[in-house]
Amino acid sequence: MINDSQVVNAAFRGSFEPALIEEINRIGIYQEVEEGEYLIRPGSYIRSVPIILSGSIKIMRPDAAGNEALLYYLSGLDSCAISMTGTPDNKPSEITAIAEEKTRLIFIPVEKVDEWICRFPTWKQFVFRTYQRRFDDMIATIDSIAFQKLDERLLTYLKKKTQSCQCTVLQITHEEIAREMATSREVISRLLKQLERVGYLRLSRNKIEIL
Amino acid sequence: MINDSQVVNAAFRGSFEPALIEEINRIGIYQEVEEGEYLIRPGSYIRSVPIILSGSIKIMRPDAAGNEALLYYLSGLDSCAISMTGTPDNKPSEITAIAEEKTRLIFIPVEKVDEWICRFPTWKQFVFRTYQRRFDDMIATIDSIAFQKLDERLLTYLKKKTQSCQCTVLQITHEEIAREMATSREVISRLLKQLERVGYLRLSRNKIEIL
DNA sequence: GCGGTTCCGTGATATATGTCACACGGGCGA
DNA sequence: TCGCCCGTGTGACATATATCACGGAACCGC
Structure with a gap:
């Protein structure tokens, strides 16, 4: 102990x-x-x-x-x-x-x-x-x-977040990201989906896995 | 001296x-x-x-x-x-x-x-x-x-500016305001015109007079 | 006064973001 | 197991801001 x-x-x-x-x-x-x-x-x-x-x-x-x-x-x-x-x-x-x-x-x-x-x-x-x-x-x-558009901001957000928690799987909801970035949930959902399609991450409920 | x-x-x-x-x-x-x-x-x-x-x-x-x-x-x-x-x-x-x-x-x-x-x-x-x-x-x-829209930001910008120079007449171009607010000249021109119509200020070349 | 330059006004249009409405599915408690 | 709530996906639309394309006005040097 x-x-x-x-x-x-x-x-x-x-x-x-x-x-x-x-x-x-x-x-x-x-x-x-x-x-x-x-x-x-x-x-x-x-x-x-x-x-x-x-x-x-x-x-x-x-x-x-x-x-x-x-x-x-x-x-x-x-x-x-x-x-x-x-x-x-x-x-x-x-x-x-x-x-x-x-x-x-x-x-x-x-x-x-x-x-x-x-x-x-x-x-x-x-x-x-x-x-x-x-x-x-x-x-x-x-x-x-x-200076950054929302999609870039989201990327830097995810980067900082993974740095600060030192892991690649974030336990977080789209809603919460939206609040921290002072925007709305739908927008974040869309952008995340976009990043998933590009292969940058994988989405599931309450969870974002960075690849 | x-x-x-x-x-x-x-x-x-x-x-x-x-x-x-x-x-x-x-x-x-x-x-x-x-x-x-x-x-x-x-x-x-x-x-x-x-x-x-x-x-x-x-x-x-x-x-x-x-x-x-x-x-x-x-x-x-x-x-x-x-x-x-x-x-x-x-x-x-x-x-x-x-x-x-x-x-x-x-x-x-x-x-x-x-x-x-x-x-x-x-x-x-x-x-x-x-x-x-x-x-x-x-x-x-x-x-x-x-948090603020551009028009509100412009207002707070003008307020701070007048505070810092301690006068009501600003010697400044729309272009310069736009640069400091990281937006474009046309947008600022429009917003200023709007503020002039409302009677908040008076515009002339290189000069903005706050009322 | 003339020509050039800088500043300003403004329509038309493009793009990004915000908002609304709703559907779907998974988890979870009754 | 059923129903419900929460998180998510997505279309349609509203709004804010950016960009393009001009024209005109004020100023400046000659």
Whole structure:
């Protein structure tokens, strides 16, 4: 049986200095969430920053009309830049975070994020790399929405999805894809069918197998 | 005649502690750019971070096919978060920064950005607020592209534009708007005409007057 | 004033995407 | 086993946006 601190140690060794790992073990709150569980809902206040140990989390942006747009995925050793910055003004969150699969993470209180920056060089590096990655992700998202047609977007969507879950069989409904891409189910069904005809994937109920 | 350090002092007094202002005066490189001038082009390397003293800068994202998408504007006391993070891996920039009008700014070498974070609390605060603002901007951009129809997008575009230049008369061509919104000139012309009929604005050559 | 250039207005048409309506089939609980 | 719900496939149609093809108006240099 693996306990929390072993998991943390294994995940961070090599990235963080020992004193920092110890601090994380002491302060961080370990948590496991199941697939589909919400970590953040719009309107809630973010008081701590999650670091993903294993699994993956998807970050979405809902709009007033009930649509959503996928911003990016978080997986191993990623963290959510929005939650680092989201708090200073004490504004509530404007995003949604949902576990894509069973996910283990550790929460660090925001004050500590700040405090550690000057105490641990590797932490500062981590925080900045996190920002940079999330910026790159957001730019990629904008690229995709602004420049690509739906069929291309669907392809990049499927690619990212398989990357983030590290498998070729997606357990997902057309409806859900449509929601994440802010379009309608029928359109996705048609495009998927098209991709199946071309031999890019195989469809069945609740399942898409990439070839 | 105003000299550089007076400008800098006036801009930063109240936001930064005196020691930091002095440091900025000593290290930062003051520069003025004219309207239309490029600060960053895709492919160039970013070795220093600009802080805008007055004027405004627009940050765009070009794609391979020659289209562009507007990411956000920078104006008084803003800074570009991408340039803070853009350097760690020594990757070239993937964005474009263009002066919207005559703009005064001061460049801080990236190493100093990093160093000052632990030395000056107000600087750390500044850096984090910058990140947060840019994140919010990017999310607003995604909202607009993902959820709004072109006519609404055009409205929000015009609003932001007037905000950033602080005036109601925009010196701009339909072609340029189209490029920034990644669509075509005819479409923008039609939509603008529509807005004129509704009495929202008045059109003339190279000029849009918001009412 | 003249010729060229840039910007703008607008019809006609093409294409992509969104919406509606409905049928089919599989799973699953009563 | 029956009925029902959910996910899917698909035609027909509505709408939004892109593209093409012009013509005309404003401006600029000569």
